[in-house]
Amino acid sequence: MTEVLDTARSVSAPSPHEPWTTEWAGLATREVSAWFGERKVLDRISLDMPARTVTALIGPSGCGKSTYLRTLNRMHELVPGAQLAGEVLLDGTDIYAAGSRATAIRKRIGMVFQKPNPFPAMNIRDNVLSGPKLAGLPVADPDALVELSLTRAGLWSEVAKRLDEPGGALSGGQQQRLCIARSLAVSPEVLLMDEPCSALDPTSTRRIEETIREIAEEVTVVIVTHNMQQAQRVSDSCAFFLAAENEPGRVVEAGPTNAMFTTPQDPRTADYVAGRFG
Ligand SMILES: Nc1ncnc2c1ncn2[C@@H]1O[C@H](COP(=O)(O)OP(=O)(O)OP(=O)(O)O)[C@@H](O)[C@H]1O
Numbered sequence: 249m250t251e252v253l254d255t256a257r258s259v260s261a262p263s264p265h266e267p268w269t270t271e272w273a274g275l276a277t278r279e280v281s282a283w284f285g286e287r288k289v290l291d292r293i294s295l296d297m298p299a300r301t302v303t304a305l306i307g308p309s310g311c312g313k314s315t316y317l318r319t320l321n322r323m324h325e326l327v328p329g330a331q332l333a334g335e336v337l338l339d340g341t342d343i344y345a346a347g348s349r350a351t352a353i354r355k356r357i358g359m360v361f362q363k364p365n366p367f368p369a370m371n372i373r374d375n376v377l378s379g380p381k382l383a384g385l386p387v388a389d390p391d392a393l394v395e396l397s398l399t400r401a402g403l404w405s406e407v408a409k410r411l412d413e414p415g416g417a418l419s420g421g422q423q424q425r426l427c428i429a430r431s432l433a434v435s436p437e438v439l440l441m442d443e444p445c446s447a448l449d450p451t452s453t454r455r456i457e458e459t460i461r462e463i464a465e466e467v468t469v470v471i472v473t474h475n476m477q478q479a480q481r482v483s484d485s486c487a488f489f490l491a492a493e494n495e496p497g498r499v500v501e502a503g504p505t506n507a508m509f510t511t512p513q514d515p516r517t518a519d520y521v522a523g524r525f526g
Pocket residue numbers: 284289307308309310311312313314315316327
């Protein structure tokens with residue numbers, strides 16, 4: 249079903265000023281557990297990540313946030329010996345259902361990583377177009393798609409006259425926004441971001457945060473962050489992960505960001521968001 253939908257889809261960007269063509273899709277997990285070999289690292293995670301909102305995954309190092317993020321677009325299964333149980337629902341359909349293909353899912357659910365990873369020698373324009381090219385999606389109007397994607401990523405005004413320069417010539421923050429543009433060029437319904445600002449200075453970080461808020465008007469965003477101020481600034485809802493010693497990670501508490509930070513229900517959440525551990 250997913251594959252049929254995917255092959256019928258092409259990236260369309262008729263005009264940079266027309267609305268983004270992404271369909272609005274929410275994500276949810278039901279009892280997701282994950283293992284690396286014999287070792288269970290996530291235990292029955294059930295979360296709702298509504299369409300066009302930003303969900304922040306917070307918690308101390310090693311509690312399974314990145315692993316959980318990677319289960320959301322089937323990247324977890326790329327690790328030899330990795331296993332998964334439970335359901336990941338994209339618009340109500342399990343992305344692990346029989347007949348659903350991982351490559352097709354990863355086009356609908358894009359990912360931005362901790363370290364900006366543009367192709368350094370490739371020019372800015374081709375870096376953006378590499379998204380749909382690698383995904384095997386036809387592009388009707390490349391120039392329009394480049395402008396639209398860079399605009400959506402908040403980078404167009406800075407690079408409009410430099411499209412033939414290499415991606416590696418940009419600053420770290422610009423490179424990360426270029427990577428966001430490359431992901432958006434595939435017209436994903438969901439964008440997963442794994443600590444996208446951890447390698448960036450405060451100014452670039454704030455710029456990316458603005459971009460995330462803008463993207464979330466049309467794309468569902470899930471972000472892993474260690475920065476509590478960032479979680480408060482960018483997210484609509486939060487999920488607090490915690491792993492006791494030799495135990496898999498579990499969600500202690502999840503809910504609207506404001507409530508998580510002002511009136512947390514669990515004392516462990518209160519201690520974590522106040523910076524008392526982790
Ligand atoms: N490829 C892997 N093979 C084996 N174990 C792994 C692998 N990746 C992660 N783990 C283990 O799974 C657990 C969860 O790791 P994960 O990276 O998801 O945590 P995290 O909360 O994202 O941590 P951090 O905040 O430090 O990035 C850790 O104990 C980690 O050692």
